[in-house]
Amino acid sequence: MCVGGHLVAQPVEFTRIQRLTNNEVALTLTAPVGRAYRLESAASLTEWGGLFTFPTNVTSSLQYTDAAAPFLATRYYRAVQLSGTNLVSGDHLATVHGDVIMQPRNHATLVLQWNGKMLYFDPVPTATYTGLPKADLILVTHTHSDHFNTTTIDAVRGPACAIIAPPAVYNGLSATQKAIATVLTNNASVDLLGVTIHAVPAYGASHPLGAGNGYVLDLGGKRIYVSGDTGDQPEIRALADIDVAFVSMNQPYTMTVGAATNCVRSLRPRVVYPYHYRDQSGATTNAATFKQWLGTDLGIEVRLRNWY
Numbered sequence: 367m368c369v370g371g372h373l374v375a376q377p378v379e380f381t382r383i384q385r386l387t388n389n390e391v392a393l394t395l396t397a398p399v400g401r402a403y404r405l406e407s408a409a410s411l412t413e414w415g416g417l418f419t420f421p422t423n424v425t426s427s428l429q430y431t432d433a434a435a436p437f438l439a440t441r442y443y444r445a446v447q448l449s450g451t452n453l454v455s456g457d458h459l460a461t462v463h464g465d466v467i468m469q470p471r472n473h474a475t476l477v478l479q480w481n482g483k484m485l486y487f488d489p490v491p492t493a494t495y496t497g498l499p500k501a502d503l504i505l506v507t508h509t510h511s512d513h514f515n516t517t518t519i520d521a522v523r524g525p526a527c528a529i530i531a532p533p534a535v536y537n538g539l540s541a542t543q544k545a546i547a548t549v550l551t552n553n554a555s556v557d558l559l560g561v562t563i564h565a566v567p568a569y570g571a572s573h574p575l576g577a578g579n580g581y582v583l584d585l586g587g588k589r590i591y592v593s594g595d596t597g598d599q600p601e602i603r604a605l606a607d608i609d610v611a612f613v614s615m616n617q618p619y620t621m622t623v624g625a626a627t628n629c630v631r632s633l634r635p636r637v638v639y640p641y642h643y644r645d646q647s648g649a650t651t652n653a654a655t656f657k658q659w660l661g662t663d664l665g666i667e668v669r670l671r672n673w674y
């Protein structure tokens with residue numbers, strides 16, 4: 367394996383490229399403040415793709431750890447300065463209609479930007495939304511307060527926003543929100559904004575069957591799974607060709623780390639994000655333990671992000 371740093375647009379500069387003991391690669395870039403930059407990667411010097419868009423920087427040092435590097439024979443990096451409006455920072459997933467940008471916000475809240483649209487999952491007051499474009503689509507997994515808040519939905523929804531909700535969530539929406547909502551029962555699907563959305567049953571010890579949805583999004587030839595609050599269930603293991611999975615793991619509400627490990631090893635996504643992983647004790651060690659237990663033999667990239 368070789369790792370190359372490639373300087374393209376002055377004055378962005380790779381000042382450090384370090385192979386870590388787990389074979390991931392830690393990158394440090396130095397760049398003028400007040401601008402946004404996109405880190406790109408390639409397996410050859412002719413086929414670059416987006417890896418990560420940094421937020422507009424307030425310090426000159428930018429850090430990124432590439433968790434895919436251990437699984438690749440060759441990896442090159444470069445960085446480009448971005449211009450334009452409505453820039454959203456986060457990880458990239460390439461599709462035939464441009465990249466999905468995936469941005470963790472907090473606990474169970476995440477946002478995706480794709481094809482000019484903003485998708486918000488489980489927006490609640492504990493997350494902040496400053497600087498983000500308003501939502502074109504809001505997906506709510508279930509009624510618990512760490513996932514569902516009608517005031518926050520009104521705060522983040524854009525003028526032509528749609529809402530996807532299981533029946534119990536729909537029943538808790540305001541009349542205005544109901545008018546723009548689509549009810550999805552477990553295993554139902556709908557097409558919105560060029561995305562096919564499938565409701566996957568999300569249930570377990572603390573969540574009765576039928577009350578909650580996970581979601582699979584088919585968009586631009588890629589598949590993203592967001593688990594919601596669930597145990598390790600056969601409906602999850604049966605999902606095929608998942609590119610990116612967001613999987614919950616905390617007690618007593620979702621999976622144990624062991625259950626999440628078994629579930630994800632069966633699901634075999636290409637990339638997995640532990641989310642919703644803080645335990646009642648306040649500990650946030652589940653994510654790192656999950657990464658350790660999952661191992662590297664299946665080639666699944668585990669991305670640890672700051673959700674709290």
Ligand SMILES: [Zn+2]
Pocket residue numbers: 474510512513595619642
């Ligand atoms: Zn929850």
